[in-house]
Amino acid sequence: MKRITTISVLLAAMMSMSSCSFFGQQKNKATEPYAFGDETSEPAKETPKKTPRPVVKQADVSGFPTYQGKGKKISSVPVSGKYVALTFDDGPHPSYTPKILDILKKYNAKATFFVLGSRVKSHPSIVARTVAEGSEVGVHTWNHPSLVKCSYPTVRKEMEDTINAIKAASNYTPRTMRPPYGAINANLVNFFAQEYQMSTIMWSIDTNDWRKPGVQAVINEAVNKARPGSIILIHDIHGSSYQAVEGIVSGLINRGFKLVTVSQLMAMQAAAPAAPAAPVDSEETQGAGMSQISPEPEPAPAATDASSSLIPALPAADTPFISPFGEQ
Ligand code: ZN
Numbered sequence: 001m002k003r004i005t006t007i008s009v010l011l012a013a014m015m016s017m018s019s020c021s022f023f024g025q026q027k028n029k030a031t032e033p034y035a036f037g038d039e040t041s042e043p044a045k046e047t048p049k050k051t052p053r054p055v056v057k058q059a060d061v062s063g064f065p066t067y068q069g070k071g072k073k074i075s076s077v078p079v080s081g082k083y084v085a086l087t088f089d090d091g092p093h094p095s096y097t098p099k100i101l102d103i104l105k106k107y108n109a110k111a112t113f114f115v116l117g118s119r120v121k122s123h124p125s126i127v128a129r130t131v132a133e134g135s136e137v138g139v140h141t142w143n144h145p146s147l148v149k150c151s152y153p154t155v156r157k158e159m160e161d162t163i164n165a166i167k168a169a170s171n172y173t174p175r176t177m178r179p180p181y182g183a184i185n186a187n188l189v190n191f192f193a194q195e196y197q198m199s200t201i202m203w204s205i206d207t208n209d210w211r212k213p214g215v216q217a218v219i220n221e222a223v224n225k226a227r228p229g230s231i232i233l234i235h236d237i238h239g240s241s242y243q244a245v246e247g248i249v250s251g252l253i254n255r256g257f258k259l260v261t262v263s264q265l266m267a268m269q270a271a272a273p274a275a276p277a278a279p280v281d282s283e284e285t286q287g288a289g290m291s292q293i294s295p296e297p298e299p300a301p302a303a304t305d306a307s308s309s310l311i312p313a314l315p316a317a318d319t320p321f322i323s324p325f326g327e328q
Pocket of ligand 1: 089140180181
């Protein structure tokens with residue numbers, strides 16, 4: 001009996017070591033929950049902390065080189081036109097994600113999906129479809145750990161396995177990443193920029209959909225708080241979140257917004273660096289510098305015809321490369 005207990009403790013310790021704190025990294029108010037797995041469950045509670053042996057602790061925090069530079073960490077983009085980026089985390093989900101893609105198609109809207117490599121491996125065709133339909137796929141790691149607690153080799157593996165899975169599924173090389181729980185530091189941002197030419201994408205509007213506040217509450221949060229350049233966070237693995245998507249998309253369009261990918265939003269800023277950060281209501285303020293990616297004057301909302309493009313014609317995969325380095 002004692003032996004079994006000892007083995008159990010050892011196993012538990014090993015699991016907590018290898019996970020580099022998958023659970024319990026939710027102290028930062030700005031972070032998202034552990035939100036994948038059983039979608040009917042509540043966000044994971046903190047697991048009891050096990051004190052790792054010193055050698056393990058050292059291995060977890062050592063070996064991460066210091067990356068210099070000014071990698072981009074982006075929560076919103078200062079664009080003058082009424083563009084927003086809707087972003088979905090933790091998928092792909094075998095039923096909700098395709099239904100969300102159907103809604104995006106219906107409204108000729110684009111979005112960005114920060115996917116888990118482990119789920120990409122299970123549902124590669126959904127990722128292929130996402131890219132083919134002009135939405136963007138970004139990295140959300142393989143296993144959803146808190147990267148700030150992971151060793152250098154683990155972070156590399158989380159990133160590269162996921163990048164490779166996305167490439168294998170869709171032939172698309174992701175350009176953006178979102179850290180699980182929003183747990184990030186400057187060194188990681190620089191690391192992603194230098195090693196993978198990726199910008200780190202946070203958000204400016206958190207729908208808190210995982211708390212299941214009600215479909216209408218999720219819709220209101222996204223639609224009413226949207227400003228030019230907003231990046232909206234929601235998850236594509238919850239039924240209640242999926243139910244809010246059509247209301248969000250149609251509500252944003254009815255407010256005059258166009259839904260573009262994160263990379264398209266960043267490309268607008270790159271094309272018009274002098275764009276004022278202050279929100280404006282008029283589309284007329286778009287400068288000539290936007291001409292590369294600026295769409296036609298906006299047609300009626302809720303267009304179902306793909307030819308009446310509400311958004312830049314470029315598919316996400318063809319968006320100009322945006323440097324992952326910035327001024328910040
Ligand atoms: Zn997540």
